[in-house]
Amino acid sequence: MTxxxxxxxxxxxxxxxxxxxxxxxxxxxxxxxxxxxxxxxxFLLQDPLTEDRESCYAEAYRIAGEARSNGMRLLNPPDxxxxxxxxxxxxxxxxxxxxxxxxxxxxxxxxxxxVARRIGxxxxxxxxxxxxQIGVRYFAGFAEVDSFSDEGVSMPGIVSRMVDTRGSYRKxxxxxxxxxxxxxxxxLVFGDLAVPGSMLFSGYPVVGARNSTFREERRRRRKMRRxxxxxxxxxxxxxxxxxxxxxxxxxxxxxxxRNDPAEEGHLAVQAARALGLDFLAIDYAxxxxxxxxxxEANPYPxxxxxxxxxxxRERKLGRVTDETYEALGRFLRALTV
Numbered sequence: 001m002t003x004x005x006x007x008x009x010x011x012x013x014x015x016x017x018x019x020x021x022x023x024x025x026x027x028x029x030x031x032x033x034x035x036x037x038x039x040x041x042x043f044l045l046q047d048p049l050t051e052d053r054e055s056c057y058a059e060a061y062r063i064a065g066e067a068r069s070n071g072m073r074l075l076n077p078p079d080x081x082x083x084x085x086x087x088x089x090x091x092x093x094x095x096x097x098x099x100x101x102x103x104x105x106x107x108x109x110x111x112x113x114x115v116a117r118r119i120g121x122x123x124x125x126x127x128x129x130x131x132x133q134i135g136v137r138y139f140a141g142f143a144e145v146d147s148f149s150d151e152g153v154s155m156p157g158i159v160s161r162m163v164d165t166r167g168s169y170r171k172x173x174x175x176x177x178x179x180x181x182x183x184x185x186x187x188l189v190f191g192d193l194a195v196p197g198s199m200l201f202s203g204y205p206v207v208g209a210r211n212s213t214f215r216e217e218r219r220r221r222r223k224m225r226r227x228x229x230x231x232x233x234x235x236x237x238x239x240x241x242x243x244x245x246x247x248x249x250x251x252x253x254x255x256x257x258r259n260d261p262a263e264e265g266h267l268a269v270q271a272a273r274a275l276g277l278d279f280l281a282i283d284y285a286x287x288x289x290x291x292x293x294x295x296e297a298n299p300y301p302x303x304x305x306x307x308x309x310x311x312x313r314e315r316k317l318g319r320v321t322d323e324t325y326e327a328l329g330r331f332l333r334a335l336t337v
Contacts, residue, residue, distance in 0.1 A: 001027055008303045012329040022336045028056040035067040040335045042075040042279060046300045047084055047129050057082060075278040076299055085128040086158040089275060089297050096274035100294040103160040115159040116145045122162035124206055131298040133208040162205055168288035177249035182207050187268040187282045188301060188324060190331035194265030195324050199254040213250055214310035251314050267292055
């Protein structure tokens with residue numbers, strides 16, 4: 001278990017001794033675990049499960065089999081996690097009638113070119129497994145696809161129509177941070193509970209922490225501290241007026257969304273159920289008219305630790321951690337009833 005997940009579960013157990021007495025955490029590779037006397041088992045397994053973690057999967061699969069024979073409830077079962085990949089996610093969402101970009105799997109560069117022509121317009125290539133920005137490529141047109149080689153790209157992959165999240169805002173809110181930057185929202189789902197995680201902005205169509213405006217500002221402040229030999233660098237100092245305004249707008253927009261995520265939480269729970277999962281993060285974007293496009297699902301999501309995250313103070317990420325831990329505790333308590 002990663003340190004951030006361990007810290008989350010330890011925090012929940014520390015503030016609720018009764019719940020702690022009903023929980024047990026087993027890490028694969030530890031002494032043999034027999035699922036006796038438990039009501040529910042939640043599996044937290046990183047993917048690709050069968051390719052890179054065969055012994056982990058084999059042990060989890062054995063535990064799941066014994067648990068099923070004892071009538072226990074399984075959440076994020078290993079057989080479902082073993083099949084989890086981006087093309088399966090897109091297929092199940094479309095089958096459930098949920099909004100997600102047109103997407104197709106590809107195993108070679110030749111298939112990538114065929115699929116890109118079928119979709120038409122800008123496309124994004126992502127590796128089937130993994131949830132970082134490593135190996136992700138954006139193609140603005142057919143010329144870029146035709147000249148592309150598979151160097152540095154992990155196949156198989158999935159090709160999706162690029163969703164320009166700025167387009168509708170440029171008509172309704174020109175000049176706003178949503179009109180000037182692409183955005184991506186992340187909702188954490190714990191059973192029937194949905195908790196807003198982060199909303200990031202970037203000048204690149206594939207938005208992530210590494211290329212977000214928040215990360216760029218964090219890097220800029222580090223450079224300034226080296227220049228002035230001080231840790232007391234004022235917020236927003238020395239930013240061009242337009243960038244300063246958009247960064248402030250991004251912080252305000254993220255906080256407003258967290259305070260009132262509207263119906264997005266319900267859709268995230270629906271998206272999780274369509275995949276047969278109960279513990280995961282859903283990445284998506286919202287258009288100016290309120291419509292949503294689902295991008296990706298991560299069944300081993302990052303849960304921010306305290307004092308973690310870009311622009312922690314301005315974005316009030318400590319509060320986000322508290323709210324996430326509270327929701328996780330409610331989720332776990334419901335499993336023990």
